[in-house]
Amino acid sequence: MSVEDKVKKIIAEKLSVDISEVVPEASFVDDLGADSLDLVELIMSMEEEFDVDISDEDAEKMVTVKDAFDYIKNH
Amino acid sequence: MFQKGKESLNRRVVVTGLGLVTPLGIGVENTWSALCEGRSGIGEITRFDTSAFATKIAAEVKDFNPEDFLPKKEAKRTEKFIAYAVAAARMAVENARLAIDESNGHRVGVITGCGLGGLEILEVTARTIQDKGPKRVTPFFIPMMIGNMAPGMISIHLGAKGPNISVATACAAGSHAVGDACNTIRRGQADAMITGGVESVITPTCIAGFNAMKALSTRNDDPQRASRPFDRGRDGFVVGEGAGMLVIEELEHALARGATILAEMVGYGQSGDGYHMTSPSPDGDGMIRCMQAAIDNAGISCEMIDYINAHGTSTPLNDLYETRAIKKVFGDFAPQVPISSTKSMTGHLLGGAGGIETAFTVLAVKNGIIPPTINLDNPDDECDLDYVPKVARKAELTYAMSNSFGFGGTNASLVVKRYPS
DSSP: OOHHHHHHHHHHHHHTOOGGGOOTTOBTTTTTOOOHHHHHHHHHHHHHHHTOOOOHHHHHHOOBHHHHHHHHHHO | OOOTTOOOTTOOEEEEEEEEEETTEESHHHHHHHHHHTOOOOEEOOSSOOTTOSOOEEBOOOSOOGGGTSOHHHHHTSOHHHHHHHHHHHHHHHHHTOOOOTTTGGGEEEEEEOSSOOHHHHHHHHHHHHHHOGGGOOTTHHHHHOTTHHHHHHHHHHOOOSOEEEEOOGGGHHHHHHHHHHHHHHTTSOSEEEEEEEEOOOSHHHHHHHHHTTOBOOOTTOGGGTOOTTBTTOOOBOBBOEEEEEEEEEHHHHHHTTOOOOEEEEEEEEEEOOSOSSSOOTTOHHHHHHHHHHHHHHTOOGGGEEEEEOOOOSOHHHHHHHHHHHHHHHGGGGGGSOEEOTHHHHOBOGGGHHHHHHHHHHHHHHHTEEOOBTTOSSBOTTOOSOOOBSSOEEOOOSEEEEEEEETTTEEEEEEEEEOOO
16 A cells, blocks of 8 residues: 555544545645544554654644645655 | 523423433333333443453443444544433434524533443553553543533534533432433523433443442343342342433423423432442431432422332342332332332443433333333342332322432432323
8 A cells, every 4th residue: 555545544534534535635624524633633643654753833734635645755 | 591580490390302222222112112021131241351350241232323323423533421322312302303403502401410431431541551652642532531521412413502511420410410400491591401311331440340349240140130129139230331311391391382291300309428438328318318308399298109210229238228218208108109120121320320210210100101120039028118020010100209329428319290191
């Protein structure tokens, strides 16, 4: 499974949305219905899956699915 | 919100809807028919490995799908007790045919009882901290654990924006919730309330904790006969789970919208034992004052009570002391009052008990049927009253009382009256 597919899978699972909705330009809050607690859990899940430590500042900058792809690819 | 001119001690409170999620079934009809047939909802614990535990039995809710009652995402991030509460509340509101919207939502409140809250997520979180560290704790831990997320989620999903409260008086919580909800309507602070009790704690910490107190039955080889209130062979209670919710309303409010009235709530008594952390006082002092207060509050005399839904936990002490207390309150009349413990079938729902048992008491007066005390093969020598053993009984009931007593020495009794159809 590619990194992007892994990220997509986590997002779909944590936000209880269909994987087809998890497109790069989708915003977690506006398009995928995430609230503040969902975002915390989403970040935690990515940290665990990819063994990275995402700072609060970086987490705040992650607004869309593409932001998450880019972060994971660059770290 | 307080509305001027709405406060009056004369405001009458009626029940217009019921919702049940119990070990005997999902829904009022399923549960009530099982109760009247004398079926037990108790079996082996399936939720965790009980091999090291003294007690391996409980009354679990079966075939419950939270997604039938909550959106998928919400269903995933709630504990069972919250989902049970929302499910039972949704059923009760549908049963009452009460439309809750922007125009009346602020006049509909929620008061529910919950003794322990989300123990399962607490256990998971404690393990997470130990295994992975505190940074891996889910942000949903606190929202999933706190007892008042039950009324909170009921409010969120049903639009009831009046007073929103959770009562935490252990095994009396459900009854205190219903009594307090009645008073909220009498005081004019709401026109309708969603009220009852909920619990779901069939988890290792709960079973180990009650086992340490020697409070639970260990009749593991015969689960369906383990809860045997008032019987000589009783050896403790059986943990049950589920939720019982009622819609109660101010009488004129119910009449004005043409609601079907199931029963009237006429009496509420409360007391504290001031005696011991877990044991009721041997002379039944707290229970006596509680039952008497409920009868007085109803403005009736004890001879007018036609049925008592007992606390009847199946512990050696409760059943004996409750019997003594009933004898003290009812005097010579005590042998004539039919008493039953539905915990013989549902197990003990702890903070949820008062919710389901108030609902059962409403159904008893409405349907003219007293559910039995099953497994009463050899009554205790000192438990010599009419416990409606084994088989349900038809009887015309006008007034019925439901008792709930909790650890800490806290007591609640409610008096329900048949509403003429």
